[in-house]
Amino acid sequence: MSDQVLEIRTPFHEFEVGFNVIIDLITPSTRVLDLGCGSGTLLARLRDEKDVEGCGVELDQEKVIRCTERGIRVMTLDLDHGLEGFPDLSYEYVVLSRTLQQIINPERLVREMLRVGSKCIIAFPNFAQWKIALRYLLTGRTPIVKTFPHPWYNTPDIHRVTISDFRHFIHDIGGRIEKEIFIIKDTPGTNISWPNGRAEWGCFQISAQ
Amino acid sequence: MDQIGVVETQYLQFDGLRLESGGYLGPLIVAYETYGKFNDKKDNAVLVLHALSGDAHAAGLDENGRTGWWDGMIGPGKGIDTNKYFVICSNCLGGCKGTTGPTSINPDTGAAYGRSFPLITIGDMVNVQAMLVEKLGISKLHTVIGGSMGGMQALDWACRYSDKLESAVVIAATARLSPQGIAFNWVGRNAIRSDPVIPVNHSDSTTGDAKSGRGLAVARMIGHITYLSEETMQAKFGRKRTLRDMDGTTYSLGENEGMGGEFEIESYLQHKGSSFMERFDEDSYIIITKAIDYFDLVRQYGDMVSAFENITAKMFIISFTSDWLYPTSMSMAIVRALQAAKKHVSFVEVDLPYGHDSFLVPQGMPTLTRIVRGFLKGV
Numbered sequence A: 001m002s003d004q005v006l007e008i009r010t011p012f013h014e015f016e017v018g019f020n021v022i023i024d025l026i027t028p029s030t031r032v033l034d035l036g037c038g039s040g041t042l043l044a045r046l047r048d049e050k051d052v053e054g055c056g057v058e059l060d061q062e063k064v065i066r067c068t069e070r071g072i073r074v075m076t077l078d079l080d081h082g083l084e085g086f087p088d089l090s091y092e093y094v095v096l097s098r099t100l101q102q103i104i105n106p107e108r109l110v111r112e113m114l115r116v117g118s119k120c121i122i123a124f125p126n127f128a129q130w131k132i133a134l135r136y137l138l139t140g141r142t143p144i145v146k147t148f149p150h151p152w153y154n155t156p157d158i159h160r161v162t163i164s165d166f167r168h169f170i171h172d173i174g175g176r177i178e179k180e181i182f183i184i185k186d187t188p189g190t191n192i193s194w195p196n197g198r199a200e201w202g203c204f205q206i207s208a209q
Numbered sequence B: 001m002d003q004i005g006v007v008e009t010q011y012l013q014f015d016g017l018r019l020e021s022g023g024y025l026g027p028l029i030v031a032y033e034t035y036g037k038f039n040d041k042k043d044n045a046v047l048v049l050h051a052l053s054g055d056a057h058a059a060g061l062d063e064n065g066r067t068g069w070w071d072g073m074i075g076p077g078k079g080i081d082t083n084k085y086f087v088i089c090s091n092c093l094g095g096c097k098g099t100t101g102p103t104s105i106n107p108d109t110g111a112a113y114g115r116s117f118p119l120i121t122i123g124d125m126v127n128v129q130a131m132l133v134e135k136l137g138i139s140k141l142h143t144v145i146g147g148s149m150g151g152m153q154a155l156d157w158a159c160r161y162s163d164k165l166e167s168a169v170v171i172a173a174t175a176r177l178s179p180q181g182i183a184f185n186w187v188g189r190n191a192i193r194s195d196p197v198i199p200v201n202h203s204d205s206t207t208g209d210a211k212s213g214r215g216l217a218v219a220r221m222i223g224h225i226t227y228l229s230e231e232t233m234q235a236k237f238g239r240k241r242t243l244r245d246m247d248g249t250t251y252s253l254g255e256n257e258g259m260g261g262e263f264e265i266e267s268y269l270q271h272k273g274s275s276f277m278e279r280f281d282e283d284s285y286i287i288i289t290k291a292i293d294y295f296d297l298v299r300q301y302g303d304m305v306s307a308f309e310n311i312t313a314k315m316f317i318i319s320f321t322s323d324w325l326y327p328t329s330m331s332m333a334i335v336r337a338l339q340a341a342k343k344h345v346s347f348v349e350v351d352l353p354y355g356h357d358s359f360l361v362p363q364g365m366p367t368l369t370r371i372v373r374g375f376l377k378g379v
Helices: A016-025 A041-050 A061-069 A106-116 A130-139 A163-172 B122-135 B149-160 B179-194 B215-227 B230-236 B264-279 B282-294 B297-301 B328-340 B355-359 B362-378
Strands: A031-035 A053-058 A074-076 A091-097 A117-125 A175-184 A187-189 A201-208 B010-014 B028-035 B045-049 B086-090 B143-147 B167-171 B314-320 B345-350
Touching: A016 A041, A016 A091, A016 A117, A016 A175, A016 A187, A016 A201, A031 A041, A031 A106, A041 A053, A053 A061, A061 A074, A061 B345, A061 B362, A091 A106, A106 A117, A106 A163, A106 A201, A163 A175, A163 A201, B010 B122, B028 B122, B045 B122, B045 B149, B086 B122, B122 B149, B122 B282, B143 B149, B149 B167, B149 B282, B149 B297, B167 B362, B179 B215, B179 B282, B215 B264, B215 B282, B215 B355, B314 B328, B314 B355, B314 B362, B328 B345, B345 B362, B355 B362
Parallel strands: A031 A053, A031 A091, A053 A074, A074 B345, A091 A117, B045 B086, B045 B143, B143 B167, B167 B314, B314 B345
Antiparallel strands: A117 A201, A175 A187, A175 A201, B010 B028, B028 B086
16 A cells, blocks of 8 residues: 555644534633634634634744734643643633644643633544554554644654543543534534544543543 | 834923832933824823833934834834824933933932932832823823833833723733842943943043943943843854954953954944943943842732732733743743733743844844734734
């Protein structure tokens, strides 16, 4: 098998459905902290569509400046350093969209998210999706796919996390999964059979027990 | 694009000021400049606060054609757009550029205050700025913005006059000066003290006020080293030499005015020191650096969170990656305390290599312009 990229998915944030899934979860007129907020697209939509008071965290300078130019409140912070300084339960929602797999210590960050937010929304690519898994099995090599688009030796996606992994992880740290949404071929759904093998993306709403 | 053009410094007189130390200082003159126009509601005023060696001339040209110290940021279409905002900048209390300071005449003696000028604080400077703002008929400022000492003032403004500003931009500043900062200021003042003011010739009225000592120049050179980064010095000067005919047996201690030293960095510092001597007063330098050293919101309010308790303004904190005099950790301390006090705070650490001076150098202006313009628009 060649190294060509499997044509199965689009990055979560780049298509409307990724945003829409998160936006649908959020109650209007709440406070939302978006970790790894990029240029502030999600927060701008939440502000305009749901009257949300948002704050973003981003490390990339160009993206931070874009946020400022769009009137999005933003902080230059490294998520690998945790959320020190954010008071307990100071946000209704803390969002971590397609960044979980890039955090050095996801446990520490997710525990921090549960401390800071009443509810946390975490969306990540599912490495157990059957096409990826099959490719992994057949070639014996780490697949390069659109959800994990870089070769293993030079990638920000340092964790190859699966939906099943995530469920166990939340259980282990004493969190509670309130909602699960799975995205297959740009279509979100909640009642899906075998999501660990079929979903391209998982989006979870969790809270502290 | 229009330019601001020639700007004239204006002056306002006040009866006086009760200092935080308890003393009274009066009468009081405040030098200031304004750019742009008030809108109908007078709610578009931006107060710009200068750093240690700055003055009221922030933008445009003065009558000698000298460009303002933040002309890159203030003007039509610039970061602080004078087509939208009415911009005010005043010389700080204790300064030597028009506002009452050590070079002003003490009405009790008829002579300049000199070293008898009372100790002042950053809070005193802010109180004077507030008097000016009130006199100009502004009930609420859109923004106060400043870097370094100006950033300390912006922070103090937000704590002290929370109902008089919508937002504050605090650039490369700290809520309490570090011991390292105090140390550099101490060395600077020591240089001045070790080289006392000696009037060149008392009997000659043309040189009676001239000062022969170079202590202030040395103080400025030390300051300049702390405002730059190692990277900038490397890039700008490297180990380049200016006096190529040095034969390896002679050297310069900078005794020839204008000749400077052997290395380019030496000549640069020599030039900066000399030009500073011509434009600044050493007693002002002493009194202002003392005020910077004393600035400590933690000591003043018990802790930083308490200091920020009454803040209602939207706070914007900016630091620079290469600033080792007021490093990011100090801005972070402000940010964390503001968060703990549940205030509206934004924080940007700007990746610029120019050290503490990053907010002043032209190369940093495009980046800073986008950030400041964006924030002001969102207030």
